[in-house]
Amino acid sequence: MRLGRYKPAPGPLLGVGVLLLILGFLAAYPLAMLLYGSLHSTPPGTPGEFNLVGYAKIFSAHDASVVFNTIALAFVKTVLALGLAVLLAWIVARTDTPWRGTLEVLITLPFFIPPIVTAMSWGMLGNPQVGLINQVWKAVTGSTSSPINVYSYAGIVWHMMQYSIPFLFLFIVDIFRAMDPSLEESSRMSGASKLRTFRSITLILMMPALTSSFILSFVRGIESFESALFFGTPVGITVITTEIYNAINQRQGPDYQYATALSFTILAFLFLLVLVQWRILRGRTFTTVTGKGYTPNVMRLGAWRWVTFGFCILFFFVTVVLPIGQLLIGSFFRYMGFYSADMLTLDHYQSVFKNSDFWRGFRNTMLLGFLGATATMVLGSIVAYVSARTTWRGRRLIDAIAWLPWMMPGMVLGVGFLWAFAILPHSIPIYGTIWALLLAYVALGTPVSVRVMNGAYAQLGYDLEECSRVHGGSWFQTFWRIIVALAWPSFAVGWILTFFGIMRELSASVLLYSVGSEVLSVVLLKLWTNGAAEQVSVIGLMMMILVVLFRAVQLRFLNRRIGMA
Amino acid sequence: MSKLGKILGMWAGALALTLIGTAAHAQSAAEWDQVVAAAKKEGKVVVYSGAAPNSFKRAVELFEKAYGIPVEILIGRGAEIRERVRTERSFNRNIGDVLINGLSTAIGQTMAGDVQDHGPLPNVAKLISPFMDPPFNHTDKIVPTNPTSWAIAVNTNLVKPADEPKSWQDLLDPKWKGKIIYDNPLSNGGGQASMAIFLEKFGREWVEKFKAQQVTFSDQYTIAHQRLARGEFAIYAPFIVSETFNLKGLPIKGIVPTEGKTYSSQMVGMLTGAPHPNAAKLFVNYMLGDEVQTNFADLGYTSVTGKVSTTLPEELKPLMHGKLFDIMTEDRLQKAIPILEQIFK
Structure with a gap:
């Protein structure tokens, strides 16, 4: 594999140097500030002393149970979500299940809704006393017990899965789509069953994407906050992020030393996981897109296609229709969950539309979303390219630095950005401007963009690049017209993930925004703090409409390019 | 000294005290007018608030209407506001003028040096018991606005x-x-x-x-x-x-x-290194004014100056x-x- 790597013309040292500078500033610098915070008795700028008190606090029985809870929840969530995501992605990308284009948009919807909104929904649907699902169950079976309780470990896992499945699905579906089916056909022609072909060829070819997805999702599970806050705290389940939240927000003086020490300990653990992934994939090749022409085909399932269709619809019903339907209906009533004629109102919509804060936040978020997602994807594409397709010295380091922000809980990383930008010389006007937000968003989005593009590049054969070089194409021409052109569906998916990641980001936004640069997440926080949960839902629904539009446009382009039915 | 002399002396003393008091009052009123003029010149006031935005919405509108000084509000959760303020102060990046935060967080911030002495404020005299004493009126740096x-x-x-x-x-x-x-x-x-x-x-x-x-x-x-x-x-x-x-x-x-x-109460104070100190002082003072306190009473909060709601059922x-x-x-x-x-x- 290494022999086949393409050796670029421009000075690799310069390229690596520039990338190291950019990533160092965006990712390593804020983390260095946090590392200082974990080793110092006071935050930067305040007199104190270096000590290990923060780390010492971690080694308690309480923290051991918190860490165990967190890892167990994240692991179970990731395994279940990945299994379902692979199945759904395979159905949508590689079978003749009807209405696949529509299903693809619908399956991804829950990912884009603010978690507090779906948490409200599931609180209404799955609470043991008066939850709708339990009420229906009792009415149908005559039972007096409630089978569903979202305020439990299972509830936390389920709520996390609402986000993980669509997220992983988005990752995996394009990998399935970009796969040359000739390998699978060879397997079938050699007598292997469909199942064996799927297990021995399809899954193995997807190893880079699957392990990346697993790790991304597992890390996200470790850092998941809202699910545990809403469904764990009421019944005494604590995870690392709620512990950090308490250390920062819920004590009289925020304990940043403990919060950052805990975060760095987790970062070290997660980094080990990444190293394991690198070890697993080292020396293996996963090329499926080569210079040879192929037509992505689909597996004909016969009558089974209605079973797969039914499965997708069931998934859509449980993860979208139930919670979103609850939100939609609730948004027309004065209080969510109280459905009587005298409570009917359009006030929540009117309040949102008349809210100048909302529109200002919306404009700023759109601007930052477009700029941020584009910049992030460009950076991610280059980093992934250098890491996956060159022999440049330092490429591993670049890849590792780009990973770092993903492994740090958002609420801690937000403080890292605040410290990092504030400490800069006044001649570098970042703090207090919209640039601070943009830079933070790029840093936060880069890990996903690198993973998305890495998965895509890993499938591209080197023959295409070599062909371009033989015909006189420059490094840039080759990168742009071969690599980017072939990997662009993944680029588009990454862009959308990043765009909506920016739309939802709160931890860094609330510390870095300034007057005039309010973003949507801050507006949502404002409404939530005012107790206007129904207006938060209205905005959540509007965000979903936006997703449908974006996804429809993206898939239309995609269809045109690869002729998907 | 004769009895008459003593009486005349007392009268003279009282008269002198009255005159001094009036002069001092005239002087402080003049000084306050200077604060108002300087605040208008500063042109705006930036408020960092950890309070529920709706509780201060009307108060801010009343302030803007009274003085024609626009108010820019940054909201966040109490601890986020606290860290933002601390960081800005530590690195000389001061953007905020006024702090609004819950009692215990605000006192923690005051002890940490985030809040500076607001000096004499005319409306502080309106505070009634127990709000005129610590922990509410804390070392002349923060004052209570709307007890929850x-x-x-x-x-x-x-x-x-x-x-x-x-x-x-x-x-x-x-x-x-x-x-x-x-x-x-x-x-x-x-x-x-x-x-x-x-x-x-x-x-x-x-x-x-x-x-x-x-x-x-x-x-x-x-x-x-x-x-x-x-x-x-x-x-x-x-x-x-x-x-x-x-x-x-x-x-x-x-x-x-x-x-x-x-x-407990929301507290308001002037941030250390406030870029618009006079506007900040004016804002803090105005939060104890009759209009704002009546508004708080209307919203169901206890008035720290004893104002009574006119609209509360x-x-x-x-x-x-x-x-x-x-x-x-x-x-x-x-x-x-x-x-x-x-x-x-």
Whole structure:
């Protein structure tokens, strides 16, 4: 594999140097500030002393149970979500299940809704006393017990899965789509069953994407906050992020030393996981897109296609229709969950539309979303390219630095950005401007963009690049017209993930925004703090409409390019 | 000295004092006019607020109308505002002029040097007891604006009037076992402050018995309201009485316990290194003015200057402005937290 790597013309040292500078500033610098915070008795700028008190606090029985809870929840969530995501992605990308284009948009919807909104929904649907699902169950079976309780470990896992499945699905579906089916056909022609072909060829070819997805999702599970806050705290389940939240927000003086020490300990653990992934994939090749022409085909399932269709619809019903339907209906009533004629109102919509804060936040978020997602994807594409397709010295380091922000809980990383930008010389006007937000968003989005593009590049054969070089194409021409052109569906998916990641980001936004640069997440926080949960839902629904539009446009382009039915 | 001489001397002294007082008043009025003029010249005031935005919305509008000085507000959660302010001060990046935050966080910030002395403010003289003394009026740096008070709320579909809890003590009644939702006592806020008061007043045994009631804890009061209204729980505490306005039409009723409501306050002060110091001073002073305090009373808060609401429905007045029990101060809270952690962690 290494022999086949393409050796670029421009000075690799310069390229690596520039990338190291950019990533160092965006990712390593804020983390260095946090590392200082974990080793110092006071935050930067305040007199104190270096000590290990923060780390010492971690080694308690309480923290051991918190860490165990967190890892167990994240692991179970990731395994279940990945299994379902692979199945759904395979159905949508590689079978003749009807209405696949529509299903693809619908399956991804829950990912884009603010978690507090779906948490409200599931609180209404799955609470043991008066939850709708339990009420229906009792009415149908005559039972007096409630089978569903979202305020439990299972509830936390389920709520996390609402986000993980669509997220992983988005990752995996394009990998399935970009796969040359000739390998699978060879397997079938050699007598292997469909199942064996799927297990021995399809899954193995997807190893880079699957392990990346697993790790991304597992890390996200470790850092998941809202699910545990809403469904764990009421019944005494604590995870690392709620512990950090308490250390920062819920004590009289925020304990940043403990919060950052805990975060760095987790970062070290997660980094080990990444190293394991690198070890697993080292020396293996996963090329499926080569210079040879192929037509992505689909597996004909016969009558089974209605079973797969039914499965997708069931998934859509449980993860979208139930919670979103609850939100939609609730948004027309004065209080969510109280459905009587005298409570009917359009006030929540009117309040949102008349809210100048909302529109200002919306404009700023759109601007930052477009700029941020584009910049992030460009950076991610280059980093992934250098890491996956060159022999440049330092490429591993670049890849590792780009990973770092993903492994740090958002609420801690937000403080890292605040410290990092504030400490800069006044001649570098970042703090207090919209640039601070943009830079933070790029840093936060880069890990996903690198993973998305890495998965895509890993499938591209080197023959295409070599062909371009033989015909006189420059490094840039080759990168742009071969690599980017072939990997662009993944680029588009990454862009959308990043765009909506920016739309939802709160931890860094609330510390870095300034007057005039309010973003949507801050507006949502404002409404939530005012107790206007129904207006938060209205905005959540509007965000979903936006997703449908974006996804429809993206898939239309995609269809045109690869002729998907 | 003759008797007449003594009387004349006293009169002369009194006259002199009056004249000095009048002159001082004239001088301070003139000085205040200078502050107002300088504030207008500064052109704007930037407020960092950890309070619920709606509580200050009208107050800000009134200020802008009174002085024509635009107010820019940055909101965040209490701890985020605190760290932002600390970072800006540490690295000379001051953007904010005014701080609004909850009592204990604001006092913590004052002790850390985030807030500077606001100097003489005309409206400070309007503060009534107990708001003119610490912990409210803290070393002339921060002043209280709108005390929040906490009571008990019940779901009226589940709790008949005869069964309603009358006091905080009634929360230990076995009939409420598993039916109470309470703000997380380990989180900074009403749940913790109130539980610290119960610990002091009723003792550790009471707190342990309360825990044994199989209480569900919540970090989100909005969610707690919803769960109470839907009938998942019969009782919610501590209930922010001013939230009654947001819950109109729901089967929720606030009850003032016989001991009184626990309470705290939003505080306002001038940030150290404020870029618009005069506008900041003017803003802080204006929050204690009659218009703003009446507005707070209308919104269900206790007025720190004794203003009375003109619009609050009569039936809500006992709840909104009923008897107060106790307030938790920073030093006492710090002593209580380790015990609460032992019990609830």
